[in-house]
Amino acid sequence: MILARIQKLSVAIPENLAEMLEEEIIFGRLKSLERLTEETVAARYGVSRSPVREALRLLERDGLVMREARRGIWVSPMTQRDFDEVYTCRIELEGLVAKQAAESADIEKKAEFKNLLSELKQAQARNDARQFFIVDVRGSLLTYTLAGNKTLTRLLGGLEKQALRYRYHAYEQDPKIIQLSLDDTARIYDAITAGDGESAKAMTENLIREIWQSMRAGIRDAFGEG
Amino acid sequence: MILARIQKLSVAIPENLAEMLEEEIIFGRLKSLERLTEETVAARYGVSRSPVREALRLLERDGLVMREARRGIWVSPMTQRDFDEVYTCRIELEGLVAKQAAESADIEKKAEFKNLLSELKQAQARNDARQFFIVDVRGSLLTYTLAGNKTLTRLLGGLEKQALRYRYHAYEQDPKIIQLSLDDTARIYDAITAGDGESAKAMTENLIREIWQSMRAGIRDAFGEG
DNA sequence: GACCTGTACATTGTATACAGTATGGTGTCG
DNA sequence: CGACACCATACTGTATACAATGTACAGGTC
Numbered sequence: 001m002i003l004a005r006i007q008k009l010s011v012a013i014p015e016n017l018a019e020m021l022e023e024e025i026i027f028g029r030l031k032s033l034e035r036l037t038e039e040t041v042a043a044r045y046g047v048s049r050s051p052v053r054e055a056l057r058l059l060e061r062d063g064l065v066m067r068e069a070r071r072g073i074w075v076s077p078m079t080q081r082d083f084d085e086v087y088t089c090r091i092e093l094e095g096l097v098a099k100q101a102a103e104s105a106d107i108e109k110k111a112e113f114k115n116l117l118s119e120l121k122q123a124q125a126r127n128d129a130r131q132f133f134i135v136d137v138r139g140s141l142l143t144y145t146l147a148g149n150k151t152l153t154r155l156l157g158g159l160e161k162q163a164l165r166y167r168y169h170a171y172e173q174d175p176k177i178i179q180l181s182l183d184d185t186a187r188i189y190d191a192i193t194a195g196d197g198e199s200a201k202a203m204t205e206n207l208i209r210e211i212w213q214s215m216r217a218g219i220r221d222a223f224g225e226g
Numbered sequence: 227m228i229l230a231r232i233q234k235l236s237v238a239i240p241e242n243l244a245e246m247l248e249e250e251i252i253f254g255r256l257k258s259l260e261r262l263t264e265e266t267v268a269a270r271y272g273v274s275r276s277p278v279r280e281a282l283r284l285l286e287r288d289g290l291v292m293r294e295a296r297r298g299i300w301v302s303p304m305t306q307r308d309f310d311e312v313y314t315c316r317i318e319l320e321g322l323v324a325k326q327a328a329e330s331a332d333i334e335k336k337a338e339f340k341n342l343l344s345e346l347k348q349a350q351a352r353n354d355a356r357q358f359f360i361v362d363v364r365g366s367l368l369t370y371t372l373a374g375n376k377t378l379t380r381l382l383g384g385l386e387k388q389a390l391r392y393r394y395h396a397y398e399q400d401p402k403i404i405q406l407s408l409d410d411t412a413r414i415y416d417a418i419t420a421g422d423g424e425s426a427k428a429m430t431e432n433l434i435r436e437i438w439q440s441m442r443a444g445i446r447d448a449f450g451e452g
Numbered sequence: 453g454a455c456c457t458g459t460a461c462a463t464t465g466t467a468t469a470c471a472g473t474a475t476g477g478t479g480t481c482g
Numbered sequence: 483c484g485a486c487a488c489c490a491t492a493c494t495g496t497a498t499a500c501a502a503t504g505t506a507c508a509g510g511t512c
Contacts, residue, residue, distance in 0.1 A: 012295055013496080037463065048497045053465090054283060061287045063380060069238050070464055070503055085377035088326075092318040093381075100314075151311035151388070154289060155319075155381050162377070239466080263493065274467040279495090296473055296494055 013047060014054035020045070021055060025064050025075055026164045027130065028172075032077045032223075036065060062158045064165075078165060079226025083219045086162050087212040091205050093156050099201035100147035102192045109146055113189040116142065120182055129171045132178060133164060139185065143192065169222065170215045180214060239273060240280035246271070247281060251290050251301055252390045253356065254398075258303045258449075262291060288384045290391075304391060305452025309445045312388050313438040317431050319382050325427035326373035328418045335372055339415040342368065346411065350404055355397045358404060359390060365411065369418065395448065396441045406440060 021041070024030040042052045056073055059065040067073045076082070104110070116139045123132035140160055144153040170177045184207040191200035247267070250256040268278045282299055285291040293299045302308070330336070342365045349358035366386055370379040396403045410433040417426035 039463075049464095050496050050498090053280070054495095057280060057283045057287075061283075063377060071505090072463070082377065085375045088322065088375070089319070089378055089381060092322055093315070096314065096318055149311045149314070151289060151308065151385070152315055155315060155384060158381060158384075159377070265493075275494095276466050276468090280465095297475095298493070 013051040014058065017041075017045060017047070017051060017055035018058040021059055022062070022064060022161055025059075026133075026161060026168055028165075028168065030075050032075055034075045036073045036075065038073075063162045076162070077226070078169070078219070078223045080216065080220040080223060081226035082162070083166050083216070083223075084212075086159055086166070087208065090159055090163060091208050091212070093152065093159065094208055095201040095205040097143055097147045097149065097152050097156060098188060098192055098204040099197040100149055100152070101143045102195050102197040102200040104146040104148065106146060109142065110193045112142055113139070113193055117186055117189060120185065124178055124182055127175065129168065129175070129178065132171075133168060136181075136185065137164070139189070146192070166215065166219060167211075170218055173218055173222070177215065180211065184208075184211060239277040240284065243267075243271060243273070243277060243281035244284040247285055248288070248290060248387055251285075252359075252387060252394055254391075254394065256301050258301055260301045262299045262301065264299075289388045302388070303452070304395070304445070304449045306442065306446040306449060307452035308388070309392050309442070309449075310438075312385055312392070313434065316385055316389060317434050317438070319378065319385065320434055321427040321431040323369055323373045323375065323378050323382060324414060324418055324430040325423040326375055326378070327369045328421050328423040328426040330372040330374065332372060335368065336419045338368055339365070339419055343412055343415060346408055350408055353401065355394065355401070355404065358397075359394060362407075362411065363390070365415070372418065392441065392445060393437075396444055399444055399448070403441065406437065410434075410437060 021030070021036075030036070036056065038049045038052050038056070041056075042049045045052075056065060056067070060067050060073070064076055065073050066076050116135055119135045120132060120139075123129075123135060137160065140156070144156060147153070167177075167181070188200065188204050188207060191203050194200075247256070247262075256262070262282065264275045264278050264282070267282075268275045271278075282291060282293070286293050286299070290302055291299050292302050342361055345361045346358060346365075349355075349361060363386065366382070370382060373379070393403075393407070414426065414430050414433060417429050420426075
């Protein structure tokens, strides 16, 4: 049973619940505008409504669900407008975090990028998109850790997940998009490891902008302009 | 009784609770590292622990309190390090929101900046720092509305409040800081109203950077480097 | 037939009861 | 006298019970 797994992993049920629901949303098993009633979620995971409510607050914080007072909670819609919002913010914040990560002197942690990159390549070779994105998230977390900026990390946490929804959708539409994503990621990792902050920032901004533009038309066709 | 006031204003108790606690923290009535036990807060406002827990989640989202699992919740500390984090993020995001606000065609809303500016001047003339900051926040909200970027607004909400703590402290130390803040704000409002996005962005970034630098030493002396 | 109104139901919001864990003090043993 | 173990206590975390509200549908009226 899933609950047992929760309890083994950690005592923090709301955080684990939120994590599972995040995955469901990112990988499209929970669809846009699908309703999430507290009791249904609670029953599904074998817990009471209390931790479910807290988990849903966490998802709301990260923009994955929308709440209307006394009416309920729905999975946030995906639209080109929202996509643009997420990516304009990402350009600024990912650029900043890349710069600060590059300025870190923690060589050991930086070395970890190499392992991640090979894991990404393996996932790509196996056409395992899900694994690819999971490793990609670990790369982001590593970057955040290197930057050592808690405030920035907090803000980015609320962007990454929504961004992943769009990226995963784009991959399903056209697997080649991962190729672009991998090349970009490799270059960013290199820049950070090299320690050149300004360069890392500029490269990150440009690369995210490229991905943004390359995905934009497909997002509009799939979800509308919003 | 406070509860009655809550119920009259809105049915959303957690949001109102959070707003009140935010004020307490921003204006220093709740001090750094002061513990917030759920029961104490609940008793103080005449509600049960359930809405208090939700309110504290909201404060956590905005970085005003820190939670340690199964240990409790404390008001977030103020340090120069945290101050730097907040302001480096603000530079990027406030610049972006100013640009997007400037690009809005909503002339009626833009006209509102004039009223806000005169209210700010009045508050300054009366040396009413509290009122000054309240109006200032309204100005930020107007800018966010003009920008029309929900994602950006969500992120900035989690920065503004922490930033206000530092700004209020700085004012208490040296009221002249408001003069700088007012001039800056007026220039930003003008740039947005004029509709020149790139200019508004650059000006905002520069002005926030100026405020940052002018406050930095005082923050370190008061709270340490962290 | 369209619109309004009232009522039943589903669901969120809040309060309370219970369980589990961290902390501080006290006592005992080395 | 110091260190460790144990217990009491206070608090967070979770479950459940209760209240309030929004929604949908049925019935009635114009």
